[in-house]
Each structure stands twice: as structure tokens, then as C-alpha cells.
Amino acid sequence: MTQGKEQLYQDRLKRYVIAMRNGKPDRIPIRPFVAEFTAKYAGYTCQEITHDYTKAFAAVRKCAADFDWDAVVANMVYVWTGLTQTIGLKYYAIPGVTIEADVGFQYLEPAEDQAFMKPDEYDELISDPTGFLFNVWLPRVAVDVQDMGKPSTYRNNLSFLKGGMAMLNYFNSFGEQNRRLQEETQTVSAIAGILKAPLDILGDKLRGYIGLCMDLLERPEKVRRACEALMPHLLHVALSGADPDKNVPITIWMHRGCVPFISHEHFENIYWATLKPIVEEIWRQGYQVLFYAEGNWDHHLHSFAELPEKSIIYHVDQGDIFETHKVLGDKFCISGGIPNYLLSYGTPDEVRRQCKAVIDVVAGDGGYIMDASAIIQNDAKVENVRALTEFIREYGVY
Amino acid sequence: MEQKPKPKPGVCVGWEEKLKELPEIKGDEKLLQKIWQDNESLAYMYIWHCLVSF
Numbered sequence: 001m002t003q004g005k006e007q008l009y010q011d012r013l014k015r016y017v018i019a020m021r022n023g024k025p026d027r028i029p030i031r032p033f034v035a036e037f038t039a040k041y042a043g044y045t046c047q048e049i050t051h052d053y054t055k056a057f058a059a060v061r062k063c064a065a066d067f068d069w070d071a072v073v074a075n076m077v078y079v080w081t082g083l084t085q086t087i088g089l090k091y092y093a094i095p096g097v098t099i100e101a102d103v104g105f106q107y108l109e110p111a112e113d114q115a116f117m118k119p120d121e122y123d124e125l126i127s128d129p130t131g132f133l134f135n136v137w138l139p140r141v142a143v144d145v146q147d148m149g150k151p152s153t154y155r156n157n158l159s160f161l162k163g164g165m166a167m168l169n170y171f172n173s174f175g176e177q178n179r180r181l182q183e184e185t186q187t188v189s190a191i192a193g194i195l196k197a198p199l200d201i202l203g204d205k206l207r208g209y210i211g212l213c214m215d216l217l218e219r220p221e222k223v224r225r226a227c228e229a230l231m232p233h234l235l236h237v238a239l240s241g242a243d244p245d246k247n248v249p250i251t252i253w254m255h256r257g258c259v260p261f262i263s264h265e266h267f268e269n270i271y272w273a274t275l276k277p278i279v280e281e282i283w284r285q286g287y288q289v290l291f292y293a294e295g296n297w298d299h300h301l302h303s304f305a306e307l308p309e310k311s312i313i314y315h316v317d318q319g320d321i322f323e324t325h326k327v328l329g330d331k332f333c334i335s336g337g338i339p340n341y342l343l344s345y346g347t348p349d350e351v352r353r354q355c356k357a358v359i360d361v362v363a364g365d366g367g368y369i370m371d372a373s374a375i376i377q378n379d380a381k382v383e384n385v386r387a388l389t390e391f392i393r394e395y396g397v398y
Numbered sequence: 399m400e401q402k403p404k405p406k407p408g409v410c411v412g413w414e415e416k417l418k419e420l421p422e423i424k425g426d427e428k429l430l431q432k433i434w435q436d437n438e439s440l441a442y443m444y445i446w447h448c449l450v451s452f
Binding site: 078080084087089127128131133134137141163164168194205232233234236240 | 404405406407408409410439440441442443444445446447448449450451452
């Protein structure tokens with residue numbers, strides 16, 4: 001990389017990091033979480049980028065080169081369905097297989113009576129979460145994995161062998177993707193490491209949302225103890241993928257742990273009580289967490305304000321970004337706030353107006369990163385994403 | 399029934415459990431332990447990423 005390119009990369013990294021630490025960089029960083037939009041822009045179908053991650057990577061690099069953003073996610077269509085199909089995971093609708101080829105992949109939640117964990121299995125999960133996942137959960141979620149005690153099969157063995165090797169290949173390929181983003185387009189890889197809240201994991205992948213709600217009423221103590229049992233493992237997973245340079249954040253993808261999906265009481269006593277210590281420990285070890293608050297978490301802003309200053313970046317999806325700024329803006333960087341419907345159905349002028357409205361209130365003293373509200377999929381118009389980018393380049397200079 | 403210790407994060411089958419299955423170690427036990435644990439962490443990450451990431 002030439003000196004000029006290296007300098008450009010360092011300038012972008014510095015801009016991004018200063019903003020994430022709630023500081024005022026030279027201008028507002030642009031860090032759009034572009035997912036299936038990359039396929040639309042680069043000329044691929046959703047099936048191509050979801051099932052062939054080399055195409056997903058290429059599409060991200062093309063967008064990074066053409067839009068000149070500060071930071072992007074190396075592959076925001078993170079669920080590589082080539083891997084999930086190899087393992088045999090049942091809970092994805094794969095583009096080009098069970099849904100149309102140019103539709104984003106879908107998560108299929110099983111019916112309540114088909115939940116991947118039964119209501120009487122909490123003690124088993126609590127006593128050994130890893131053993132439970134291998135021995136009970138995986139045979140239920142993977143078509144070829146046999147139940148414990150049943151004869152093994154050729155396809156059972158292949159699920160583990162192919163799945164393990166494919167996952168390793170996939171994870172290892174991110175190093176090369178990040179290097180190419182840095183060297184070819186001088187773009188920062190925006191995040192590293194994944195976190196989910198214990199209660200979200202229980203709802204998403206084990207009990208299902210309806211089952212979890214019933215458990216919160218019928219056996220709340222078991223739910224709390226299960227969340228506590230998951231905590232050290234979710235912390236370990238998050239830290240294992242973190243940025244060794246401690247520049248970019250671990251991301252928590254927040255799903256259904258907020259009002260009205262659950263009650264205030266369950267949020268405080270279970271969701272937040274078992275997530276907050278994880279975030280505090282991550283911060284103690286020197287990493288920030290990006291709260292990707294999918295949906296509307298406005299009821300809980302005062303709880304998030306309990307966290308140490310600068311420990312998180314708070315991303316606003318359908319919440320009120322102005323209220324969020326009032327409650328959290330003194331302590332944390334904020335990102336997002338440009339509604340996805342505007343990128344899909346609005347005009348470039350409407351996008352520019354919304355960007356201005358957000359910047360004028362939220363970004364005055366720094367501590368703001370430009371992004372859409374949610375991941376940008378293939379419904380977004382190219383001209384609107386371009387309008388967002390160009391407007392911030394002009395208007396976002398401090 | 400013998401109660402197995404609860405595996406820690408990063409571990410599926412602990413080194414202590416594996417060590418009991420081996421004859422007396424003639425060489426470098428630390429080396430064996432390190433490589434065992436390195437490979438353990440791969441199996442651990444496999445199942446936890448199936449849960450958390452995929």
C-alpha cells in the first residue's frame with residue numbers, strides 16, 4: 001500500500017474511532033451496514049451473495065470502492081447459507097431454494113410445540129450448556145445429526161466434518177477480506193466479534209418466542225438461571241472474535257428483549273441483569289460494544305445509561321433518535337436514525353432532509369456515525385444511498 | 399453416578415478428563431495439554447457459533 005493510501009486508511013480509522021469514543025472527529029464517519037443492497041449494486045442476486053461468500057465479499061468491496069465510505073461490515077449478509085445447508089440447519093429459508101432467488105434469507109421460528117428446547121429441559125441446559133447444545137439441541141436443529149444413543153450415520157458424520165471445515169474456511173477468509181478492504185479501498189472493517197443477550201438466545205434458538213413468554217410466566221426462576229448459565233459462554237464467544245487492536249467494537253444484535261415483547265420487570269430482572277455484567281466485563285477488558293438495537297428500545301434508555309461512559313455505541317433503529325440523544329448522548333456515541341423506508345420509497349431530497357435533521361440535533365458535538373436505521377437490503381434505491389453518502393460528505397464536516 | 403465437572407467456556411472435554419485416559423506421559427505434558435486445548439476450542443466455537451451466529 002502506498003503512503004497516500006495508508007494515510008487515507010489511517011485517517012478513516014481515526015475518524016471512526018474518535019466518533020465511537022463520543023469525540024468530535026474532522027467529519028461525521030459514514031458506516032452503512034449494507035447487506036443485500038451490495039448484491040443489487042454489484043449485479044448479483046441474493047442467492048449468489050448469500051450462498052457464495054466470495055461474491056458477498058466482492059460485492060462489499062465494489063460498494064466500498066464506489067461509495068468511498070469510511071467503514072463497512074466485511075460481510076453484512078453474515079449467514080452464509082452454504083454453511084448452514086452443509087450443517088443441515090433447519091431454521092433458514094435459503095434464497096433460491098425455498099424462497100425466490102432474489103429475496104434475502106429468512107429465519108424460520110418453529111411452532112411452539114416444535115421448539116428446539118422443551119420446557120422441562122432447563123436443568124439440563126443449566127448444568128452443562130455446551131453438552132446440551134451438542135447432545136440435545138444440535139440433533140433437533142440439524143437434519144442429519146442423529147440423536148444421542150441412536151446409531152450414527154454417514155450423513156451425521158459428514159455434517160460435523162464438512163460443517164467444521166467449512167466454518168473454519170469462512171472465518172479464516174475474513175482476514176483476507178479485511179486486508180483487501182484496507183489495501184484496495186482503504187475502508188475500515190467496521191466490527192469484530194458477536195454478542196447476543198442470554199434471554200435473546202433463549203427466545204431465538206432454544207425455546208422460541210412464545211415458549212419463552214410462557215416460561216417467563218410459569219418458571220421465571222429457571223429462565224433466569226438459564227440466562228446466568230449462558231453468560232460466561234456468550235462472553236467467551238464475544239471476546240474470541242474481538243479486534244486485537246481494540247479499535248472496532250464487538251456488536252450485540254438485540255432482538256426481542258425489550259418492552260413490549262417482554263415486561264419491564266423481566267427486562268430489569270432477567271434481560272438486563274444478565275447482559276449488563278457481560279458488557280461491563282467486555283469494557284473492563286478494553287473493548288466497546290455496539291448496541292445494534294433492532295426495533296424500538298426507547299423504554300430502556302435509562303438502563304443503558306447505567307453503563308460506563310464510552311463503553312458502548314448505541315445504534316438507533318425504530319427508536320426516537322432525538323430522545324436517545326437526550327438520554328445517552330453525553331455518555332455514548334450514537335449511530336443510525338435514517339429510516340429504511342425512506343431509502344426504499346423516498347426521494348434523494350427527502351433522504352438529504354432527514355440526514356440534515358439528524359445531524360443538526362444529534363451530531364453537533366461529535367459522537368455520531370451516519371447509518372440507516374437497520375441493515376440496508378435490496379429494497380433501498382441506489383440513488384438514495386448515494387444521496388445519503390454525498391450529503392454527509394458535504395454537510396458532515398465539523 | 400459420578401458427577402462430571404461443568405465444562406468451562408472454551409472446553410468440551412477437559413484436559414483433566416483426557417489425561418486420565420492416557421498412559422503415563424513420558425514427554426512434555428504441557429505441550430500435550432496446549433494442543434489438546436487449542437483443538438478443543440475449535441469444537442467449542444463450532445457449536446457456540448452455530449447457536450449465536452448461524
